[in-house]
Amino acid sequence: MTAKVIDGRKIAKNLRSNISDEVKELVSKYKIVPNIVTIIIGDDPSSKLYLRLRDKACEEVGIKSSHAKFPADVSEEEVLQTINNLNDDNSVHGILIQFPISKHISQDKLINSLNPEKDVEGFNPVNMGKTLIGDEYIIPCTPLAVLTILEHENIDLKGLDVTIVNHSNVVGKPLTSLFLNRNATVSICHVFTKNMKKYTSTADILITAAGVAKLIKEEHVKKDAFVIDVGIIKTEDGICGDVDFDSVKNIAGKITPVPGGVGPVTVACSLTNMVKTYKNCVE
Amino acid sequence: MTAKVIDGRKIAKNLRSNISDEVKELVSKYKIVPNIVTIIIGDDPSSKLYLRLRDKACEEVGIKSSHAKFPADVSEEEVLQTINNLNDDNSVHGILIQFPISKHISQDKLINSLNPEKDVEGFNPVNMGKTLIGDEYIIPCTPLAVLTILEHENIDLKGLDVTIVNHSNVVGKPLTSLFLNRNATVSICHVFTKNMKKYTSTADILITAAGVAKLIKEEHVKKDAFVIDVGIIKTEDGICGDVDFDSVKNIAGKITPVPGGVGPVTVACSLTNMVKTYKNCVE
Numbered sequence: 001m002t003a004k005v006i007d008g009r010k011i012a013k014n015l016r017s018n019i020s021d022e023v024k025e026l027v028s029k030y031k032i033v034p035n036i037v038t039i040i041i042g043d044d045p046s047s048k049l050y051l052r053l054r055d056k057a058c059e060e061v062g063i064k065s066s067h068a069k070f071p072a073d074v075s076e077e078e079v080l081q082t083i084n085n086l087n088d089d090n091s092v093h094g095i096l097i098q099f100p101i102s103k104h105i106s107q108d109k110l111i112n113s114l115n116p117e118k119d120v121e122g123f124n125p126v127n128m129g130k131t132l133i134g135d136e137y138i139i140p141c142t143p144l145a146v147l148t149i150l151e152h153e154n155i156d157l158k159g160l161d162v163t164i165v166n167h168s169n170v171v172g173k174p175l176t177s178l179f180l181n182r183n184a185t186v187s188i189c190h191v192f193t194k195n196m197k198k199y200t201s202t203a204d205i206l207i208t209a210a211g212v213a214k215l216i217k218e219e220h221v222k223k224d225a226f227v228i229d230v231g232i233i234k235t236e237d238g239i240c241g242d243v244d245f246d247s248v249k250n251i252a253g254k255i256t257p258v259p260g261g262v263g264p265v266t267v268a269c270s271l272t273n274m275v276k277t278y279k280n281c282v283e
Numbered sequence: 284m285t286a287k288v289i290d291g292r293k294i295a296k297n298l299r300s301n302i303s304d305e306v307k308e309l310v311s312k313y314k315i316v317p318n319i320v321t322i323i324i325g326d327d328p329s330s331k332l333y334l335r336l337r338d339k340a341c342e343e344v345g346i347k348s349s350h351a352k353f354p355a356d357v358s359e360e361e362v363l364q365t366i367n368n369l370n371d372d373n374s375v376h377g378i379l380i381q382f383p384i385s386k387h388i389s390q391d392k393l394i395n396s397l398n399p400e401k402d403v404e405g406f407n408p409v410n411m412g413k414t415l416i417g418d419e420y421i422i423p424c425t426p427l428a429v430l431t432i433l434e435h436e437n438i439d440l441k442g443l444d445v446t447i448v449n450h451s452n453v454v455g456k457p458l459t460s461l462f463l464n465r466n467a468t469v470s471i472c473h474v475f476t477k478n479m480k481k482y483t484s485t486a487d488i489l490i491t492a493a494g495v496a497k498l499i500k501e502e503h504v505k506k507d508a509f510v511i512d513v514g515i516i517k518t519e520d521g522i523c524g525d526v527d528f529d530s531v532k533n534i535a536g537k538i539t540p541v542p543g544g545v546g547p548v549t550v551a552c553s554l555t556n557m558v559k560t561y562k563n564c565v566e
Contacts, residue, residue: 108416108418123416124412125408125409125410125412125413125415125416125418126408126409126412127408127412128411128412128415128416129407129408129409129410129411129412129413129415130408130412131415132408132411132412132414132415132452132456132457132460133391133406133408133411133452133456134452135391135408158475159475159476159477161477167463167466169415169416169417172463173415173416173460173463174415176459176463176471177415177456180450180455180456180459180471183450183473183475184475185470185471185472185473185475185476185477185482186470186471187468187469187470187471187482188459188463188468188469188470189468190466190468192441192442192466192467192468193442193468194442194444194468198485199468199470202481
């Protein structure tokens with residue numbers, strides 16, 4: 001028996017179809033097309049694929065996506081001024097900041113300056129705080145994608161042993177809050193963990209986002225576990241995840257592939273959040 | 284060899300002494316005495332001891348502490364209006380809400396309405412979000428007390444295995460963030476956990492706040508672990524914690540007693556936070 005392979009593209013397609021219907025309804029009601037602005041600083045090549053995928057997804061569901069582009073050496077003040085203008089602009093219904101950005105600009109300052117109601121990625125402290133305390137509102141896209149996949153597979157998280165390999169603000173920390181809010185038992189590992197296998201090999205659900213190709217092998221995984229691979233690594237053999245898929249699929253119960261797993265669901269979840277921020281602005 | 288017993292009262296006394304010096308300096312500089320208001324709804328007997336201890340501690344360090352008292356059947360609107368007035372009142376430098384409150388009033392609504400700059404307990408989503416993302420500012424008092432005790436014992440958290448028995452907004456969730464921010468490996472257990480011992484018995488640091496007398500016995504603890512007991516339970520034999528102290532002290536390396544451990548440090552940490560909110564208002 002090998003694991004059930006989760007089809008992220010199919011889940012994403014269903015999500016986009018529902019979002020498309022909802023956007024049509026909202027536009028017909030409010031006569032305003034959702035308008036989302038992405039702030040891009042510099043010319044980071046790793047952002048380009050993701051931006052292209054997201055813009056295409058926006059177009060498909062009827063959301064207007066535009067870019068506010070700055071050269072890599074733009075001043076922090078100028079970007080903050082633009083964010084303030086976008087916060088106040090009634091014709092803008094959501095703001096994203098494309099990371100990475102230039103090192104001379106404070107990522108925290110930009111995120112803190114976003115109007116929480118227009119914060120598509122849910123990284124502003126107000127939205128992160130709401131995620132933490134269980135008053136969930138705009139949830140960061142990757143954690144939301146993981147949750148969406150688990151819900152799609154009808155997993156009741158209460159009492160399950162969950163291990164997360166990542167402790168970043170973007171993935172591990174908000175994901176921890178989401179799992180605790182659903183009464184799972186949660187362990188969080190990362191590069192400083194002494195014995196990762198101790199935590200991964202007994203987990204009912206294993207989420208990994210280390211960005212290290214084939215870090216997670218058969219020996220790290222409990223029989224019949226649900227393995228969700230958030231890693232995306234470019235290798236000579238193409239795109240792969242954190243999980244040694246060919247061996248782990250022999251022990252896991254369910255597994256997400258890379259590509260075609262969490263990635264497309266994350267893009268769809270950013271559309272879900274755009275609809276939320278749009279509603280904040282027009283309702 | 285039995286464990287080193289941490290003297291929480293001594294740590295708290297040192298803290299209060301430093302705070303007292305700082306308050307004197309600030310008052311001489313700004314000519315304004317720090318003025319903190321606690322909102323009390325109804326007449327919950329469990330709050331009384333804590334309130335009395337805190338008021339006494341305030342007096343000792345030169346902070347004025349007053350109470351805004353409401354009957355148990357006060358309307359939510361009236362309390363929210365009072366919070367708004369206190370937020371705007373320049374003569375008020377910090378606000379606390381004493382929980383528990385009447386069930387017909389939304390705890391979340393009250394906390395969300397606090398000016399984050401005057402939020403002594405750090406429970407407002409803005410402050411919780413900052414704790415989550417590592418931009419720590421006003422940290423909830425009990426987690427801050429745990430951190431203070433670990434710092435007092437010169438514990439470097441990086442890479443240590445930490446288990447927390449509690450997943451509430453007041454203790455477990457912010458404490459998880461604080462430990463992840465310091466690169467510990469963290470596991471969080473609670474009433475829905477299938478096998479708590481699996482997590483507690485391998486932890487270098489064990490924090491427990493279950494409110495269950497003698498829940499943690501020798502078999503739950505790793506040799507030489509640091510055991511921090513946040514539980515406070517009234518029993519026929521007096522006040523005790525979550526930890527079966529007499530047996531656990533034979534295996535732990537360090538242990539906090541109840542009473543005289545985390546409790547007094549928590550009261551002192553609320554003073555630390557009052558000084559922070561005061562500075563927000565006058566500086």
